[in-house]
Amino acid sequence: MGSIRVLLLAGVIAGFAGGAALAAGSGGGGGMSLPSESGPSYDPAEEYAKALAALDARDFKAAARSAQRVTDAVPQNLDGWKLLGAAQTGAENWKGARRAYERAVKIAPDDLNARGGLGMALARLKDPKARDQLDWLKARSASCGAGCNAELLRSLTAELERALAEPTAPSARLDQPLILADAGDAAYLDAVSLINEGRYEVALARLDAARAAFGPHPDVLTYQGFAHRKLGRFEVAEGFYRQALAAAPDHRGALEYYGELKVERGDLVGARRMLARLERACTYGCAEAETLRSWIDAGGGPER
Incomplete structure (x- = not known):
């Protein structure tokens, strides 16, 4: 998993630095919280x-x-x-x-x-x-x-x-193929290039390969949502954005693109909610929040 994070930190993929790991919750004592709020959580x-x-x-x-x-x-x-x-x-x-x-x-x-x-x-x-x-x-x-x-x-x-x-015979195979992280990184970078070329269907196949290697990584899920959105599959796109935000609630790319999707669907109230979450995640401001704000102000946005 480290290799994809190194690539992102190096700035290969701009705008997706907001995906943060979920931290383990603190135990009892010193504050009032529900068990569901203080129990351990995982990346x-x-x-x-x-x-x-x-x-x-x-x-x-x-x-x-x-x-x-x-x-x-x-x-x-x-x-x-x-x-x-x-x-x-x-x-x-x-x-x-x-x-x-x-x-x-x-x-x-x-x-x-x-x-x-x-x-x-x-x-x-x-x-x-x-x-x-x-x-x-x-x-x-x-x-x-x-x-x-x-x-x-x-x-x-x-x-x-x-x-x-022969129901009692041992199984000859496991059903989940093991995929090397390096292969996942290559698939991910291929997909990014394909998306930049507007080749969304081909990009989705490469993103599937990256997701099989990395699981619910918010960067991969966000790009899957983006590609489906560009193909007009808004409900499918929304599902991937929701998965990305379940994995990393403050992921800036997912918040921005989900907000843009809501604008495209005419849900300006929902888009403003995404903007509010972005503003909380971006303490000193960020490009994702400014872009989403411009979409909301215009009631739409330019082709990305």
């Missing part, structure tokens, strides 16, 4: 990296613990749920794996690993619904066209067929 991107490292070391209990912290912090993050499912699969906690993959499928019904992971967990639990997932994978294979990952579909289908035929 979900760091916990994601810990979970990947623990999976690689086959410490599935530690992997599940860190992955659970990711999903607690950013409940709508697909990669966090898939990572938790992979950890529970490794630990042979099939009920836990089923719950994690069910959430992943709910978030992204077309995600191949989520479908395969859910089918595996159901097969291990001897639940007949596992066959529904196998049928889904086979149907997807039959209609597999351009851009379809036929190799992954074949692998998932074969693994699930084996699990259904």
Whole structure:
């Protein structure tokens, strides 16, 4: 995880320096606070990296613990749920794996690993619904066209067929591929260049690769929101901005772009709320707040 932060601190990506890690809360004594306000909290991107490292070391209990912290912090993050499912699969906690993959499928019904992971967990639990997932994978294979990952579909289908035929046999694979941080950085920088060229669809594919490496990193999530917004997918964009702010509530890029989205949707009251949060985050002022203020004053803004 350090490499992406080094790049950001070096100024490679302008305007995104506002993403801050969530600090652990202080304990009791000396002040009046609710337990939910003073309990420990975690940086979900760091916990994601810990979970990947623990999976690689086959410490599935530690992997599940860190992955659970990711999903607690950013409940709508697909990669966090898939990572938790992979950890529970490794630990042979099939009920836990089923719950994690069910959430992943709910978030992204077309995600191949989520479908395969859910089918595996159901097969291990001897639940007949596992066959529904196998049928889904086979149907997807039959209609597999351009851009379809036929190799992954074949692998998932074969693994699930084996699990259904012999539910107690050990699994031959984990469903969450381990991705090196350096590869994630390269995907991230590729995506930034593509966004600057206005090639948003291609950029989104590279951002998916970066997110798989880094988990719910607010910089990646913010750029995903930005690209979807430029493609007119406002609801999808809003979901990514919300995830970014769940990971880092004072992230300046996410606050600015979410505010701009609200202006574009005619929600000036909501945009002013984002501006107020930006002003609290920028003690001495910042370009993000000034840009959002100009959008609000104009009722819109220039193409970015």
